Amino acid sequence: MARKKIDKTDAILQAALKVFAEHGFNGAQISKIAKEAGVADGTIYLYFQNKEDILTTVYRTTLTGFTQLLTDRLKETLNADAAIHAICEILFTFMEENVHIAYLNIVELRQHPMELRKEISQYTSPFFRLIEDVLQKGKEEGAFRPNLEVKHARRLLFGAMDQVISSWLISGRKYSLTSLIESTTEFLIKGLK
Amino acid sequence: MARKKIDKTDAILQAALKVFAEHGFNGAQISKIAKEAGVADGTIYLYFQNKEDILTTVYRTTLTGFTQLLTDRLKETLNADAAIHAICEILFTFMEENVHIAYLNIVELRQHPMELRKEISQYTSPFFRLIEDVLQKGKEEGAFRPNLEVKHARRLLFGAMDQVISSWLISGRKYSLTSLIESTTEFLIKGLK
Amino acid sequence: MARKKIDKTDAILQAALKVFAEHGFNGAQISKIAKEAGVADGTIYLYFQNKEDILTTVYRTTLTGFTQLLTDRLKETLNADAAIHAICEILFTFMEENVHIAYLNIVELRQHPMELRKEISQYTSPFFRLIEDVLQKGKEEGAFRPNLEVKHARRLLFGAMDQVISSWLISGRKYSLTSLIESTTEFLIKGLK
Amino acid sequence: MARKKIDKTDAILQAALKVFAEHGFNGAQISKIAKEAGVADGTIYLYFQNKEDILTTVYRTTLTGFTQLLTDRLKETLNADAAIHAICEILFTFMEENVHIAYLNIVELRQHPMELRKEISQYTSPFFRLIEDVLQKGKEEGAFRPNLEVKHARRLLFGAMDQVISSWLISGRKYSLTSLIESTTEFLIKGLK
């Protein structure tokens, strides 16, 4: 029973991720999501409060999963430079393997009223904190310059990588995203020295 | 007469910029824009084809103005490093002085159907080309590393700066954006070496 | 279930017939039709594509029904003169019993862009062909004059009857339409001899 | 001055006739009529009360002119049969020479709320009375059958001719209307005997 409930919730979230990514929040009708999930329109409201709740949940589960993945991987890294490399590698690989999430990110992350955006940023912050931890440790280890403002640096890092991903998507994914890991990492690490 | 027409066009564009920035494209009702501009709903359609046309025009005028400003300023720069500094300075200063444009940028730039997005990218590309020119020249001058892929580097640069601006806006502009010019420039230039 | 769907489709068509007949296509607001049908505005769009689709469907069902009725009746007629009489009788009787259809006919039949008109003429042509068949057979049987141009004669016939109906409606139906069957038939048959 | 006023009134009426005929009442925007007439939108309201007033006036002037023409011609006819022939000839010839009026007739004559239609029928009645006079005289002369109900016969006559004109227009005027005078007249006269 509980199992069934999770299955259906999942089906809806999967469907929503796809439809949101393809059409954006406004272009994603509930009926489209329902059809994609193989349930009735009304059923969706048994699992979610409203359309916004679906989007929020999609973000939460997605980002939680990604953050967990990154956390695990960072434990294996030996030094700050390797950690930066790992972050970029994990991010690019993950996006190349989960294109819907990548699209959702650029299509939706920036288009909402401040209110909703704050709700969403709640789920990005663990990811951001991971980056900041790496930067902080790198600073303490002497790998990065001592006057580095960690939060600001995190924004520069994330912004740069995010833009690379966006451009790749907008181009229609005509080239490999992971092939850009090395050159991107070089830029980032040098910038932090 | 002609003067009056320009005035009204301008009033509508100003209003539209504000309302689009505050509510996004979908949340911006024509009636809201009209009220803000101090005209009747129908009047807007004497100056613009439709809602999309307003957004497009806002982008065009806005970005054209900014690009012109940047072009002029870049002529005065002596070397590649100074040019990078100038780009960041002009961008941050402009955004701090034109908050609506800044908001519009993060709220709208990425949320539209591909068709409209291509229309818009038409107006961002001159700006991007300016950055690329600087990078190319810097490469040739030996200021940046020789294996730099110009387009990719432009994305890294723009993404990093863009994210700094976004974060500043999302924070509610609680700190000064221009105060971040130096630290941002340092990151960018080092990354390019 | 299916039953219910048909009922609602029918209710909307009935309402539409009435409202179209009273106000014409342009004067017939969807909300008026919805109210008359006892449904919400949006419900109409669950059964029809758009306003035009409603009108088209009204015509189709209406004219199909009438043509069927006439076809059946014509099978029983013995000669050409009787057939002409039957056509007039069926037409006048039908219109007297279905006033809305009569009104719709004169209010709407001729007022639309060519495109829509062609769509509609699709449903009138079976009726016209029935008349033409009668005329052709009458010609062959020697009941009508041999140099009769069938299509032209059909227009004369239909026009004459149609005008009688129109005048009757415009008069406010102050007299009986069916009482004019004999005199009308006499005119038509003599004209064809 | 007075002359000028008439000129402009005329220009507007000519333009309105054309635009109404081409697009129907609802499809005929005031701005279209104004442009066609070579005046400003507002100017139209110096000469007419509103859009409906323009249509009404177009009908009045048009039909008055035609009725006058017919009156003159009927004076020359020697007998009832010749008069019927004359009516058909004048009507078909006039319509072939004034296509806009012909179109206006079928596009508009039947599409209006009863109120407006009665206003218009005011201007058609002189024409109808002319036909009725011919029929009455023919009855008295013994040219037509004695039990002929004049009004009813007029409707049959007019309806038949009107339909021939309509079909001709709808066909795109691919054949000559006047070539149908003889066959039409034959039908009408025989029907009246």
Place this chain on the structure above:
DNA sequence: TATGAATGAGGGTTCATTCAT
């Protein structure tokens, strides 16, 4: 739980009419 038919508020756009110049 699940369904999907029904709801009805909301919004972009048109265009007859007005009025300041």
Place this chain on the structure above:
DNA sequence: CATGAATGAACCCTCATTCAT
């Protein structure tokens, strides 16, 4: 008299949400 910019009411259609089954 003439202009045409401005007005704003009106209307078709969409779609998130509800609720009877």
